Amino acid sequence: MLDQLGMHNTVDVQEAALTMAIAVLVERIRTLPKEDKHDLFELSKVLFAAETQEEEESAANAMREILEQAHINVQPLDTKDETGQGLKRWLDYVSCHIKHARESAGLTQTELSAQTGLPQSHISRLENGQHSPSFATLEKIAKALHIPVAELDPSLEL
Amino acid sequence: MEKKPIKTGILRGDGPPPGCVWNVLIFDLAFREAMSFLNEDQYQHLAMQFKELALENDPSHSCIADVRQIDDFLELRDKGWILGKINVRVYFGLEHNKKNLVVLGCIKKESEGKTPTGDRIRMSRRWRKYKSGDFTVNS
Numbered sequence: 001m002l003d004q005l006g007m008h009n010t011v012d013v014q015e016a017a018l019t020m021a022i023a024v025l026v027e028r029i030r031t032l033p034k035e036d037k038h039d040l041f042e043l044s045k046v047l048f049a050a051e052t053q054e055e056e057e058s059a060a061n062a063m064r065e066i067l068e069q070a071h072i073n074v075q076p077l078d079t080k081d082e083t084g085q086g087l088k089r090w091l092d093y094v095s096c097h098i099k100h101a102r103e104s105a106g107l108t109q110t111e112l113s114a115q116t117g118l119p120q121s122h123i124s125r126l127e128n129g130q131h132s133p134s135f136a137t138l139e140k141i142a143k144a145l146h147i148p149v150a151e152l153d154p155s156l157e158l
Numbered sequence: 159m160e161k162k163p164i165k166t167g168i169l170r171g172d173g174p175p176p177g178c179v180w181n182v183l184i185f186d187l188a189f190r191e192a193m194s195f196l197n198e199d200q201y202q203h204l205a206m207q208f209k210e211l212a213l214e215n216d217p218s219h220s221c222i223a224d225v226r227q228i229d230d231f232l233e234l235r236d237k238g239w240i241l242g243k244i245n246v247r248v249y250f251g252l253e254h255n256k257k258n259l260v261v262l263g264c265i266k267k268e269s270e271g272k273t274p275t276g277d278r279i280r281m282s283r284r285w286r287k288y289k290s291g292d293f294t295v296n297s
Contacts, residue, residue: 035283035286062283063276087240094239132206132240135235136224
């Protein structure tokens with residue numbers, strides 16, 4: 001079979017596959033939208049100049065996405081109200097600790113709101129376990145209450 | 159004096175849900191990226207951040223999350239307990255005229271620091287595609 005194709009060993013097969021892959025790649029690049037071509041060119045420079053594995057992988061992933069030209073689908077974000085057990089445990093823990101720390105500092109929700117810049121309604125939702133605080137929120141609360149943020153987020157002690 | 163009739167009806171359209179300033183939409187690519195390294199609880203935690211951002215008039219200057227401007231889109235940074243050792247970055251754009259907050263993508267960052275250039279270009283391209291109408295909406 002290989003002989004019929006003029007190929008005499010696996011090196012020939014690899015060469016043929018490489019030639020075909022390059023031809024497909026060149027054709028794909030040729031038909032890309034102009035802005036995608038520009039992005040691809042910028043990314044190739046980033047890829048060759050990358051000094052970290054993270055930068056290299058980031059550029060390679062972006063190049064792959066451009067070359068794949070996959071269609072984009074958009075949908076409403078599913079923000080269902082029920083929470084999983086892990087998140088529920090976290091909400092129970094953090095809501096309780098925020099409330100306890102605020103009361104220990106002798107502050108009302110309104111006073112904590114004024115010191116953190118967080119809306120009072122947001123603080124109320126946090127203390128009622130209705131919202132999972134971002135790290136930025138925990139930092140603001142900890143700073144206002146003069147406590148280490150690790151007191152509200154035990155993962156930081158690990 | 160004649161009483162004016164009260165009009166009742168149902169608003170039809172794509173406006174934000176009651177109480178929200180913004181509709182939150184997500185790219186299927188972003189959802190797949192998120193689920194490749196987040197568990198269900200971690201995903202819900204991040205979804206909650208966007209539910210809160212949807213209540214704000216200007217999510218680009220949020221007081222409830224670490225949101226930073228990158229080019230013409232935004233980056234939400236988060237880490238901590240529910241996220242474990244994951245330092246997560248979620249990218250989104252604001253379509254002001256339609257009041258859509260569009261989640262473009264999500265990456266796991268190995269360290270603190272700026273978004274890798276490849277990811278910045280990738281998200282910028284996705285936002286460009288969205289703005290040019292090059293997408294399909296699945297409801």
